[in-house]
Amino acid sequence: MQYRKELDKINSYKPGKPIEELRRQKKLTKIYKLASNEIPFQPAFIKNVVNKELKNINRYPESTCFYLRDKLAKNFKINPDSIVFGNGSDEIITLALKAFIDKKDEVIIAYPSFLVYQIQAEIFGAKVIKVPLENYSYCLGKIAKKITKKTKIIFIANPDNPTGTYINQEKMDDFLKKVPKDVLLFFDEAYFEFAPEDFPKSIEILTRRKNMIIARTFSKAYGLAGLRIGYGITSKKIAQLLNKVREPFNVNRIAQVSAQAALENKDFVKKVVSFINKEKSYLYKNLDRLGVFYPKSATNFILVDFKKDTKKLYEYMLDQGIIIRELSGWGLGNFFRVTVGTRTQNRKFIKSFENYIRRIRK
Amino acid sequence: MQYRKELDKINSYKPGKPIEELRRQKKLTKIYKLASNEIPFQPAFIKNVVNKELKNINRYPESTCFYLRDKLAKNFKINPDSIVFGNGSDEIITLALKAFIDKKDEVIIAYPSFLVYQIQAEIFGAKVIKVPLENYSYCLGKIAKKITKKTKIIFIANPDNPTGTYINQEKMDDFLKKVPKDVLLFFDEAYFEFAPEDFPKSIEILTRRKNMIIARTFSKAYGLAGLRIGYGITSKKIAQLLNKVREPFNVNRIAQVSAQAALENKDFVKKVVSFINKEKSYLYKNLDRLGVFYPKSATNFILVDFKKDTKKLYEYMLDQGIIIRELSGWGLGNFFRVTVGTRTQNRKFIKSFENYIRRIRK
Numbered sequence: 001m002q003y004r005k006e007l008d009k010i011n012s013y014k015p016g017k018p019i020e021e022l023r024r025q026k027k028l029t030k031i032y033k034l035a036s037n038e039i040p041f042q043p044a045f046i047k048n049v050v051n052k053e054l055k056n057i058n059r060y061p062e063s064t065c066f067y068l069r070d071k072l073a074k075n076f077k078i079n080p081d082s083i084v085f086g087n088g089s090d091e092i093i094t095l096a097l098k099a100f101i102d103k104k105d106e107v108i109i110a111y112p113s114f115l116v117y118q119i120q121a122e123i124f125g126a127k128v129i130k131v132p133l134e135n136y137s138y139c140l141g142k143i144a145k146k147i148t149k150k151t152k153i154i155f156i157a158n159p160d161n162p163t164g165t166y167i168n169q170e171k172m173d174d175f176l177k178k179v180p181k182d183v184l185l186f187f188d189e190a191y192f193e194f195a196p197e198d199f200p201k202s203i204e205i206l207t208r209r210k211n212m213i214i215a216r217t218f219s220k221a222y223g224l225a226g227l228r229i230g231y232g233i234t235s236k237k238i239a240q241l242l243n244k245v246r247e248p249f250n251v252n253r254i255a256q257v258s259a260q261a262a263l264e265n266k267d268f269v270k271k272v273v274s275f276i277n278k279e280k281s282y283l284y285k286n287l288d289r290l291g292v293f294y295p296k297s298a299t300n301f302i303l304v305d306f307k308k309d310t311k312k313l314y315e316y317m318l319d320q321g322i323i324i325r326e327l328s329g330w331g332l333g334n335f336f337r338v339t340v341g342t343r344t345q346n347r348k349f350i351k352s353f354e355n356y357i358r359r360i361r362k
Numbered sequence: 363m364q365y366r367k368e369l370d371k372i373n374s375y376k377p378g379k380p381i382e383e384l385r386r387q388k389k390l391t392k393i394y395k396l397a398s399n400e401i402p403f404q405p406a407f408i409k410n411v412v413n414k415e416l417k418n419i420n421r422y423p424e425s426t427c428f429y430l431r432d433k434l435a436k437n438f439k440i441n442p443d444s445i446v447f448g449n450g451s452d453e454i455i456t457l458a459l460k461a462f463i464d465k466k467d468e469v470i471i472a473y474p475s476f477l478v479y480q481i482q483a484e485i486f487g488a489k490v491i492k493v494p495l496e497n498y499s500y501c502l503g504k505i506a507k508k509i510t511k512k513t514k515i516i517f518i519a520n521p522d523n524p525t526g527t528y529i530n531q532e533k534m535d536d537f538l539k540k541v542p543k544d545v546l547l548f549f550d551e552a553y554f555e556f557a558p559e560d561f562p563k564s565i566e567i568l569t570r571r572k573n574m575i576i577a578r579t580f581s582k583a584y585g586l587a588g589l590r591i592g593y594g595i596t597s598k599k600i601a602q603l604l605n606k607v608r609e610p611f612n613v614n615r616i617a618q619v620s621a622q623a624a625l626e627n628k629d630f631v632k633k634v635v636s637f638i639n640k641e642k643s644y645l646y647k648n649l650d651r652l653g654v655f656y657p658k659s660a661t662n663f664i665l666v667d668f669k670k671d672t673k674k675l676y677e678y679m680l681d682q683g684i685i686i687r688e689l690s691g692w693g694l695g696n697f698f699r700v701t702v703g704t705r706t707q708n709r710k711f712i713k714s715f716e717n718y719i720r721r722i723r724k
Contacts (some may be wrong), residue, residue: 001572002514002544002545002546003461004464007461007603007607012606012610015422016422019421020424021429024428036421038420041420042419042420050413050616051412051413054404054408054412057585058400058403058404058405058585058586059400060581060586060588062380062383066383066384087614090641099366099369100364100366102366123460123606131431182363183364183589210363211363223419225419225422226418226536226614226616227419228611228614230450237363238363241365241369244374247482248377248452248478249450253450253588253589253613254412319690347592
C-alpha cells in the first residue's frame, strides 16, 4: 500500500477520556470530567435557535458562515473578510499548515505545548523545531534565535496549554521586533477569555503586522465544544488562502446559529470567567494546603507538578469517577492537568487527591 | 508572504447558492433550492436526540464516534475498526489525499465529475490526470489505461455527479481486474441509496480488495447535510491511517446522535427513495414533453443538456425563486443540474423552465 511512509513516525493525539468511555468501563453513577478544559455547564440559551434551525437541517450550511461572520466582525470591529471559520480552532491550525507548508519547511513550537501543532506539522511534512519552556513559560528570546530562512510558521499558544501560563503585552511586543515579516505568526488564543488585563491586544497587533493568524474558539469559555466551531482572525489575503484550502461546508448549521446566540449572550462568558476565577482560587488554596506545586494559570485549568509518576494517581482518580489529564504524551509523566470544575467537582477532586497522597505516604 | 504558490492556480469550489443568500439578494417570499442535491424534507425524528444531547454540548465529542460506529458496523455487518468518520464525506476525500499523496503523485479522475477530487488533489500537490466521460458515463477502460507507477488514487463517483449515471456490478468487476493492487480505489457513493439493483456490492468487493475506500454520507438520502457527517468504509489499515491524519474531534455531537437515530429509522430512507423516484418520473415526463435531453439518473438530481448557454436561464430562474445549479465551473456551460424536489417545487421548476423556453423562442 502506497501511503505516505512518514505517517509511521507520527503519534496520534490522545484526547482526554470521554465520560461515555469511562461509563462503559466502570460502573459509576457520578463521573466528573476534569480532563479537557471544558467549562462545567451548558449555555442553555442555544436551545431555541437549535430547534429553529432543525427545519433547515437537510440543507448544506452556508459555506461563508454569513450571519456569524457579520456578527463576529461587528463584535471585534474588524473586516468580515479577515475571518476564517473552522470545525473547531483545531482546523485553523491544519488550514494554516495546508496553505503554508511545503515539505522540509520549518515550523517552530515550544515544548511541551499544545500537541496538535507538532502532530499536524509533521503530517504536512514540516521539520519541527522545538524550543523548551523555561520556568513553565515560552522562552520567546530562544524561539526568535531559532528562526532561519526556512521558518514558515511559529506557533504560540497564549495562554499556553498544558502550563496555563501566558505571555503579556510587553514581552510580546519585544518578541515581535525580532520576527521577520515573512514568518507567519500563529497565536493560538483558545483560552484568551480567561486571561488577565495585560494580555497582548493581538487584534491591534494585526493592524500593524499582517502575516499573523489569531485562532480562537467557542469550545472553551463559550461552552460549545460539542458543536465544533472556532475561527481565525487574520489579514484578508491569508483568510482567502485558508478559505481556499478548506472544505466548502466545514462548519455545521447548529454550530453557526449557536455561536451567533453565544455572541448575543455576552453575560454568559462574563459569568463563566468570574465563576472559574473563584473556583480556581479554591483549587489553589487546597493545592497549597497539600503542599504541591503548580504554575499560576491564566486559563480554566491547572498544571500540577506531582514530582513523581502520575500513572497510578490517574488510575486511582478514574476509580473515584474523576477524569484528570495524564501528560505522558507531553513528556510530563510527573505532572497532571486538572480542569476547573464546579465546587462539587473541585471538592471531590481535592478530597480524592488528598486521600491518594495519604495512601502513598503510608 | 511565504504561502504555497501552487494555491494561486486553484479555483475554489463554488457551492449551490444558499436559500439565505438569495433571500438577502431578492425580495422573494418563496424560494425553492434545487441546486445541491438535498432532499426536500427534514428527518423530524432527530429532534428528541438533539435536545437530549444539548446537555452535553460543553463537552468535546467522542473522537471515535463510538456508538455510531458500533451501530453502523452492525448495520453493514462489518468490523467497526474499518470505518472512518468525517465532517461530511468531503472530509473522507481530503483525509485519503492527506494520507496517500506526496507531491507529483498521480491521481486519476473522470472529467467532468465531482469537482472536489481535483481541487483537493491539486492542493495536496498531486498531478491530476483527467479522463473525459463518454456518453455521460465513466469510461473505465480508458481510466485503466492511464494508470502508471505514479498513480496513487483513482476517484470513482458512483453514481456520478453531475451526470447522475452509474457503473453497474459487471462493468466494475471488469475494471477491477485491470487495476493493480497498490492503487487506492476511492468509490464515492454519496448517492448509493438511490441507485438501482445492479449497483456494485462494494462492501463485498472490499473483502477481496483491501486497498479501497467506500465513501458514503448522511447528507443526501438521510437529509442531514446541515450537520456534516459522512464516513468511509475501508480496510483496518487504511482506517488507521485516515484516523491518524484527521483532527481528533472532527465529528460534532449533534451529527453523531442524529446519524444514530437515522440508522434506527430505516423507513425514512425507504420513503425518501420511493418519493424521489416518483418525482423523478414526473420530471422526466415533463422534460420529455419540452423536448430537452437528459441522461437517465441513478440519483436525486438530473443533468439537463440545454444545448445553449444556461447563464441567462439560471438568472431567470433565480428571479422566480428557483435555484438550479449552473455548471460552468465543470466546463458544462450548456447544461444545468436540477435536484428532485417536492411536487410543488418540481411543478414550479417545470413551469418556469417552460416559460423561459417560450420566451427565448419568440
